[in-house]
Amino acid sequence: xxxxxxxxxxxxxxxxxxxxxxxxxxxxxxxxxxxxxxxxxxxxxxxxxxxxxxxxxxxxxxxxxxxxxxxxxxxxxxxxxxxxxxxxxxxxxxxxxxxxxxxxxxxxxxxxxxxxxxxxxxxxxxxxxxxxxxxxxxxxxxxxxxxxxxxxxxxxxxxxxxxxxxxxxxxxxxxxxxxxxxxxxxxxxxxxxxxxxxxxxxxxxxxxxxxxxxxxxxxxxxxxxxxxxxxxxxxxxxxxxxxxxxxxxxxxxxxxxxxxxxxxxxxxxxxxxxxxxxxxxxxxxxxxxxxxxxxxxxxxxxx
Ligand SMILES: [Zn+2]
Numbered sequence: 001x002x003x004x005x006x007x008x009x010x011x012x013x014x015x016x017x018x019x020x021x022x023x024x025x026x027x028x029x030x031x032x033x034x035x036x037x038x039x040x041x042x043x044x045x046x047x048x049x050x051x052x053x054x055x056x057x058x059x060x061x062x063x064x065x066x067x068x069x070x071x072x073x074x075x076x077x078x079x080x081x082x083x084x085x086x087x088x089x090x091x092x093x094x095x096x097x098x099x100x101x102x103x104x105x106x107x108x109x110x111x112x113x114x115x116x117x118x119x120x121x122x123x124x125x126x127x128x129x130x131x132x133x134x135x136x137x138x139x140x141x142x143x144x145x146x147x148x149x150x151x152x153x154x155x156x157x158x159x160x161x162x163x164x165x166x167x168x169x170x171x172x173x174x175x176x177x178x179x180x181x182x183x184x185x186x187x188x189x190x191x192x193x194x195x196x197x198x199x200x201x202x203x204x205x206x207x208x209x210x211x212x213x214x215x216x217x218x219x220x221x222x223x224x225x226x227x228x229x230x231x232x233x234x235x236x237x238x239x240x241x242x243x244x245x246x247x248x249x250x251x252x253x254x255x256x257x258x259x260x261x262x263x264x265x266x267x268x269x270x271x272x273x274x275x276x277x278x279x280x281x282x283x284x285x286x287x288x289x290x291x292x293x294x295x296x297x298x299x300x301x302x303x
Contacts, residue, residue, distance in 0.1 A: 008048040011217060013209055014168045015146060018217060021047035028072050030213045033163075033172055037144040041065060042080060043163065043172065044073040044213060052079050067174035068160040069094040069104070071124055073213065078125070088152060088159030089134035098126055104157070106188030106277050112269075135161070153202050155195025157187060162202055169208035169220075176202055177212035178226045182233025185281050186274035192285045196231055203227035241282050245292055245302040254279050254300075 011018040015036045021029030025047060033043035034055055041063040045052050055061060056079065064083035066074055069091045077085070085095070093100040098117060102108040107116045120126040137152035149164040156175045163172040175184065176199055183195050210218040210226075218226060240259045258264065260278045265271040283300055286292040292300050 008051070010051070013165075013170050013211075016165060016168055016170065018211055019047040019051045020216075024216045025212075025214050027214055030072050031211060031215075033211070035143060035146065035148070037146060039063060039143045041143065041148075042083070043067065044174070045076040045080065046071075046073045049076055049079075052076050056080075065163075066091075067163065067172070067213070068157040069101070070157070070175070073174070077129070078127075084132040085129060086133040086135055087131050088150070088161050089136055090152075090154065090159030091157055092131045092134045092159070095129050095131050097128055101126065104187055104189040106273075106280075108188075137161075151202060151205065153198035155191050155193075155198045156183070156185060158189050158191075160198070164205065164207075171202070171205055171207045171210055173202065173210055173212045175213050176227075176230070177214045178210070178218065178230050179212070179215055182230060182237070184274075184278075186277040188277060188280075190277070190281055192234060192281050193288075196234060199227050199231045237278075238282060238286065241279065242286065242291055242302050245300055248295055248299040248301040250298045250300075251276060251279060251283070254283075 005023050008022050009020050011020060017034040019032040019034055021031060025031035029048065030044055030046040032045050032047035032051065035041040040059065040061045042052065042055065042061050043065045044067055061080055061083045063086055064077060064080040065086040069087070087095060094104050098120060101120065102113060102117065107113050135150050137150055139150045141148040146165060146167055149166065151162040151164050152159065153162050153176055154160055160174060162174055162176065165171070185192055185195055206220070208220045210223055237259055241254060244254060244257060244259065255272060255276050258275060260275050261271060283292065287294065290303065292302050295301050
């Protein structure tokens with residue numbers, strides 16, 4: 001069901017429009033949001049560009065809100081250069097400089113940092129932008145009849161946030177996206193323990209509509225077990241890595257077995273980098289939990 005192909009489409013929930021990118025916002029697209037009312041708000045404009053061109057033809061957008069800094073969510077931010085940019089305080093540094101982005105992602109100081117910088121600017125169009133409002137957990141926006149509450153849910157990124165629309169009984173889950181692939185924590189600034197806490201926190205929020213950034217909307221009566229299954233993917237990956245570490249392995253040795261992505265994807269350098277960051281985040285957690293030891297020559301071994 002979640003993978004059934006579908007063209008871009010709009011699903012209304014009251015005055016909120018869910019802008020499903022092609023194939024239910026499957027990566028590298030997303031499901032964006034557009035809120036109508038006295039203040040027009042666009043959230044994570046990474047869906048098909050036609051939606052945003054149409055919204056801008058209808059009139060100005062006062063607020064551009066990002067749930068976090070990732071490129072699939074911010075792809076069309078530049079169309080909204082006249083809008084006030086709202087991002088979480090913890091992610092704001094990434095908007096201010098490429099240097100900060102390099103550090104958050106984990107490219108800083110690597111052999112390929114310069115190549116990555118060039119790609120980020122020339123191919124992905126990174127340009128610094130000042131943040132107008134740095135929001136924090138628990139803040140509530142009031143737009144006419146509709147309120148939007150920031151539910152900070154870090155782990156994916158330090159400032160990753162979900163948005164709760166109480167009057168509409170809907171929550172935008174951003175990248176707690178409940179996909180079968182599972183949680184993604186492939187940045188140096190990602191954190192598995194925080195991710196697990198965030199899944200737990202968000203799972204306790206009751207709503208009629210759960211809107212992931214990728215995949216179809218999940219009605220409240222179909223949500224049972226979905227957060228648990230999503231979190232379980234982390235534990236399954238952890239098990240796989242611990243099993244492997246019954247024999248000592250280096251990070252590169254672990255990455256070569258693809259414990260996260262399970263096979264080689266192209267482009268290889270991109271996927272290997274993300275796999276490496278995810279493995280490093282697992283090792284960090286397993287060291288903390290004393291499941292493994294760092295032994296000689298950059299190798300790790302299960303206890
Ligand atoms: Zn993301």
